[in-house]
Amino acid sequence: MTNRPNILLLYTGGTIGMVKDYKTNALKAFDFNQLLEKIPEIEQLNCNIIPVSFEKPIDSSNMNTSYYIKIAEIIENKYQNFDGFVVLTGSDTMSYTSSAISFMFENLQKPVIFTGSQLPIGDLRTDAKENLITSIEIASTRKNNKPVIREVCLYFEYKLYRANRTTKINAEQFEAFTSMNYPPLAESGVHLHFNNNLLLKPKKNQSKLIVRKKLDSRIVILKLYPGITETVVKSIITIPNLKGIILETYGSGNAPTEKRFIDLLKQAIKNDIRIVNVTQCAGGSVLMGHYETSVALKKIGVVNGKDITTETAVAKMMYLLGENLSKKDFKYYFEQSLRGEIG
Structure with a gap:
């Protein structure tokens, strides 16, 4: 050459x-x-x-x-x-x-x-x-x-x-x-x-x-841990002008099944906050609905992050929020591989 x-x-x-x-x-x-x-x-x-x-x-x-x-x-x-x-x-x-x-x-x-x-x-x-x-x-x-x-x-x-x-x-x-x-x-x-x-x-x-230069950084990472209190969850999801939550769950996407916890997330989604389920594990994938502990999350409309990393979930959420998509479109595009980021 x-x-x-x-x-x-x-x-x-x-x-x-x-x-x-x-x-x-x-x-x-x-x-x-x-x-x-x-x-x-x-x-x-x-x-x-x-x-x-x-x-x-x-x-x-x-x-x-x-x-x-x-x-x-x-x-x-x-x-x-x-x-x-x-x-x-x-x-x-x-x-x-x-x-x-x-x-x-x-x-x-x-x-x-x-x-x-x-x-x-x-x-x-x-x-x-x-x-x-x-x-x-x-x-x-x-x-x-x-x-x-x-x-x-x-x-x-x-x-x-x-x-x-x-x-x-x-x-x-x-x-x-x-x-x-x-x-x-x-x-x-x-x-x-x-x-x-x-x-x-x-x-x-x-x-x-x-x-694409419209990035919306009004997001938060909520990492679950045994004993997390309702007060902590409530204080995070009620942050003024919050647009998105990366929910770091256990294993293959599991979270507490307590009604108060699920109701808080449900209310956040109703308030037009996008919630994406990612695993705390270094490897593996979220399988929403695989265990009873993730059925409720699926039911209320939490987005399945599949095998995406937390770092990439943050980047992808900023990008998609910047595109001002409807709830349905946000879920659709987040769960699709746009740049080879999920399997």
């Missing part, structure tokens, strides 16, 4: 963009224009890399919907001029951010790869170099002159995942992420191996990229 792919490298903040000042031992932001200086191996990649950074890089703990929109707009504005995108963010909220971006981009035909690291780029045993190099390589991989990846992904420690299937499971190990309900899309070893049958295939005759 004569034409080298153009890859946009977007740094929003996070550990991967930090280097240690060895005089003070303090971490400071890395200038990505000096990328070759720190990682000369990048020159071996068959692509042109253009780095762009947020003017003020943010810690991922400060990530919010306005930054989601900022990331989406940078990609939208550069979409025609680039063949792939690598987004560097802090790993703590990466699953939330990358999931949200997956819903914001409709008809995506190019790779958007999120990555980061557990250690700064200049550290002796850093995981930053491998994560960065392989993410760029994945973003620039083409077959028959088309990108192999045409969806939003997350790459970390030798594995490429569908972004909206991931969860951060470890704050210390390099293998920080997992995807319990969907296998890796690619694995990096001696060779870069893509599991082609697992990749999202864009529909034929797809129209141009649509970017």
